[in-house]
Ligand SMILES: C[C@](O)(CO)[C@H](O)COP(=O)(O)OP(=O)(O)OC[C@H]1O[C@@H](n2ccc(N)nc2=O)[C@H](O)[C@@H]1O
C-alpha cells in the first residue's frame with residue numbers, strides 16, 4: 001500500500017493536532033514504573049502550527065516558540081536531534097512553533113509537535129524513513145508520539161504502544177481548558193490512583209462505557225478540573241477527562257451546539273469546539 005505523505009498547508013504550516021483519550025483504564029503497574037493501560041485515541045481539528053526553514057550550517061534551532069520551554073528542551077528540537085542520531089544526518093533546520101494547544105492539558109500537544117517534526121524533517125532532509133521507523137524513534141520521546149506519527153484513531157493497550165486502528169463516529173466536542181496544568185507523571189505516581197481496573201472490551205466501549213481512572217485523583221488535586229466537570233454536567237452534557245487531564249470535554253450532536261456550549265463556558269476555561277477525526281489532520285487536510 002502506498003504511504004500517505006503528510007504535507008504543509010497552503011501557508012506552509014505543518015499541523016500538529018490535538019488528541020482526546022475517549023476513555024482511560026489503568027490496569028496495573030509494571031516493574032519499571034510505567035502503567036499498563038487501555039485507552040482510545042481520536043484526533044481533533046485543532047492544532048499547533050509548525051514552520052521549518054532548512055539551514056546550511058548544520059545547526060538545529062528553535063525560532064518562535066513557547067517562552068516557558070527552553071529551546072533545547074522543546075520536543076520539536078529533541079525530535080530533530082533524535083532523527084539526526086538515528087540516521088547519522090548532520091542537516092540543520094530552524095523550527096518555529098505557533099502554540100495553540102495548552103501544555104499539561106491531556107491533549108498531547110507536545111507529543112504531536114514531536115511527531116509532526118519527525119514527519120516534516122524526514123521529508124525536508126530527504127531521509128526516506130518509513131512511518132514505523134519514525135514511530136519507533138518517537139516512542140523514546142514520549143508514550144503518545146507514535147499515535148501522532150501513525151495518525152490513525154486507535155484502541156491502545158500495553159503501556160500505550162499496542163495499537164489497533166478503529167473507525168469511530170466523528171462527532172463534535174466541546175473542550176474546556178482549566179487554568180492549571182496537570183503533570184502526567186504526578187498523576188501516575190499519586191498513591192491514591194487505583195491501578196487494578198479490569199479490562200473492558202471494544203464492545204463495552206462502543207456501548208458507551210467511557211471510564212477514566214485518573215479522574216478521581218485529578219479532580220481531588222485540581223479544583224478547577226472538578227469545577228469544569230460540574231459546569232458541563234449542569235449544562236446537561238456528559239463530562240469526560242482526556243488522558244491525565246486537565247482538559248475536560250463532552251460530545252455534542254452538532255457544530256452549533258458544541259459552539260453554543262463553548263460560548264457559554266466561564267471565561268477562565270478558554271473553551272473551544274472541535275470535530276473528532278479518525279485520520280489525523282496532519283495527513284487529512286489536503
Ligand atoms: C496517559 C496518556 O496521556 C494517554 O494518552 C499517555 O500515555 C501519556 O503520554 P506522555 O505524556 O507522552 O507520557 P510520557 O512522557 O511517556 O510519560 C510521562 C510519565 O507518565 C507516566 N506514565 C506514562 C505512560 C504510561 N503508560 N505509564 C506511566 O506511568 C510515567 O511516570 C512517565 O514518566
Ligand SMILES: Nc1ncnc2c1ncn2[C@@H]1O[C@H](COP(=O)(O)OP(=O)(O)OP(=O)(O)O)[C@@H](O)[C@H]1O
Nearest residue numbers: 074075103104105106107108109110111113184243
Ligand atoms: N513543543 C512542546 N509543546 C508542549 N510541551 C512541550 C513541548 N516541548 C516540551 N514540552 C514539555 O512536555 C510537557 C507535556 O506536554 P504536552 O502538551 O504533551 O502535555 P499533555 O497535553 O498533558 O499531553 P499528554 O496527554 O501526552 O499527557 C509539557 O509540560 C512541557 O514541559
